[in-house]
Amino acid sequence: xxxxxxxxxxxxxxxTRLDDATDGGVLTAxxxxxxxxxxxxxxxxxxxxxxxxxxxxGRRGALGGYRxxxxxxxxxxxxVITAMDGPIALTACVDNSFGVCESESTCPVRGRWxxxxxxxxxxxxxxSIADLAGPPAVxxxxxxxSPVFVAG
Amino acid sequence: xxxxxxxxxxxxxxxTRLDDATDGGVLTAxxxxxxxxxxxxxxxxxxxxxxxxxxxxGRRGALGGYRxxxxxxxxxxxxVITAMDGPIALTACVDNSFGVCESESTCPVRGRWxxxxxxxxxxxxxxSIADLAGPPAVxxxxxxxSPVFVAG
DNA sequence: TGCAATCCGGACCTTGATGGTCCGAATTGC
DNA sequence: GCAATTCGGACCATCAAGGTCCGGATTGCA
Ligand code: SF4
Ligand code: SF4
Numbered sequence: 376x377x378x379x380x381x382x383x384x385x386x387x388x389x390x391t392r393l394d395d396a397t398d399g400g401v402l403t404a405x406x407x408x409x410x411x412x413x414x415x416x417x418x419x420x421x422x423x424x425x426x427x428x429x430x431x432x433g434r435r436g437a438l439g440g441y442r443x444x445x446x447x448x449x450x451x452x453x454x455v456i457t458a459m460d461g462p463i464a465l466t467a468c469v470d471n472s473f474g475v476c477e478s479e480s481t482c483p484v485r486g487r488w489x490x491x492x493x494x495x496x497x498x499x500x501x502x503s504i505a506d507l508a509g510p511p512a513v514x515x516x517x518x519x520x521s522p523v524f525v526a527g
Numbered sequence: 528x529x530x531x532x533x534x535x536x537x538x539x540x541x542x543t544r545l546d547d548a549t550d551g552g553v554l555t556a557x558x559x560x561x562x563x564x565x566x567x568x569x570x571x572x573x574x575x576x577x578x579x580x581x582x583x584x585g586r587r588g589a590l591g592g593y594r595x596x597x598x599x600x601x602x603x604x605x606x607v608i609t610a611m612d613g614p615i616a617l618t619a620c621v622d623n624s625f626g627v628c629e630s631e632s633t634c635p636v637r638g639r640w641x642x643x644x645x646x647x648x649x650x651x652x653x654x655s656i657a658d659l660a661g662p663p664a665v666x667x668x669x670x671x672x673s674p675v676f677v678a679g
Numbered sequence: 680t681g682c683a684a685t686c687c688g689g690a691c692c693t694t695g696a697t698g699g700t701c702c703g704a705a706t707t708g709c
Numbered sequence: 710g711c712a713a714t715t716c717g718g719a720c721c722a723t724c725a726a727g728g729t730c731c732g733g734a735t736t737g738c739a
Contacts, residue, residue: 436736
């Protein structure tokens with residue numbers, strides 16, 4: 376259903392909670408688990424992946440924990456999605472991938488999905504995590520469609 | 528990876544092939560399978576789902592087959608995705624769904640995904656199947672981001 | 680110096696959805 | 710009446726995602 380993975384969803388929740396203590400302090404994985412209501416191993420896994428992508432920073436040892444590397448306003452949503460779910464790729468044939476699709480030779484839409492991917496990437500790049508956690512942002516219907524393709 | 532299902536991809540392929548004979552004629556499922564290089568049962572399944580959604584029309588009996596109900600230019604991509612993969616729903620908490628998420632009570636981003644869904648829906652509504660099958664449509668980078676949220 | 684707390688990395692298994700296949704029933708043209 | 714074709718549903722296999730667990734490394738404290 377064009378649904379992103381649960382881990383990505385949890386990542387956003389954890390990131391917003393992690394914003395509660397950004398002033399030098401760190402939060403532990405069990406602490407975040409308790410704050411978010413998620414299972415501890417799951418939160419730990421999410422934090423590990425986020426740390427691997429550089430979105431959060433982990434400090435080991437006693438009094439260790441996780442800390443944001445950037446304010447949430449400077450963290451676009453696409454970065455989180457890319458970190459958790461991998462790059463945006465609606466179909467198997469992206470960029471220059473071969474051999475993944477059985478009918479790549481006779482397919483008339485071979486490589487035509489790239490603009491669609493670009494459109495979604497652009498839509499997701501304009502949204503930051505702060506927008507998802509901030510005040511009840513209103514959607515003002517800015518423009519009807521902003522067409523991506525030029526009519527041939 | 529924010530990837531839509533293969534069936535949706537195949538649906539687009541079948542639809543573009545189905546456009547080859549729209550002038551009253553119909554195409555059979557095995558014929559389309561041969562033209563697309565996909566397995567016959569898979570094509571049949573795709574056509575059944577598309578027929579159920581009203582995107583194609585099936586005629587039974589001898590000399591039966593499938594036919595497009597609309598030109599591809601009037602068939603936005605989101606209709607095909609909705610027909611195959613169901614409605615666009617990035618997370619479990621869409622609109623007014625309860626009980627699906629375990630941490631729906633303590634989640635700070637509860638319901639905040641709806642604008643994101645809207646953004647993607649809008650991006651996908653501006654693209655038709657004809658754009659995917661037509662000439663090598665150029666992407667002109669119309670606007671940088673077209674922000675969905677208003678800065679609070 | 681020893682100990683406890685915490686992150687780190689990987690491997691493992693379980694589950695759910697998806698993809699793919701098949702068969703019987705209904706319908707239409709000859 | 711017969712053959713051809715779609716229609717509808719059920720069925721099973723496969724795969725990736727979700728979730729869990731353990732050992733090792735690092736840091737602060739007594
Ligand atoms: S080659 Fe065609 S069928 Fe294969 S993944 Fe690309 S668009 Fe889909
Ligand atoms: S309530 Fe929160 S955690 Fe649950 S699906 Fe919605 S955004 Fe995700």
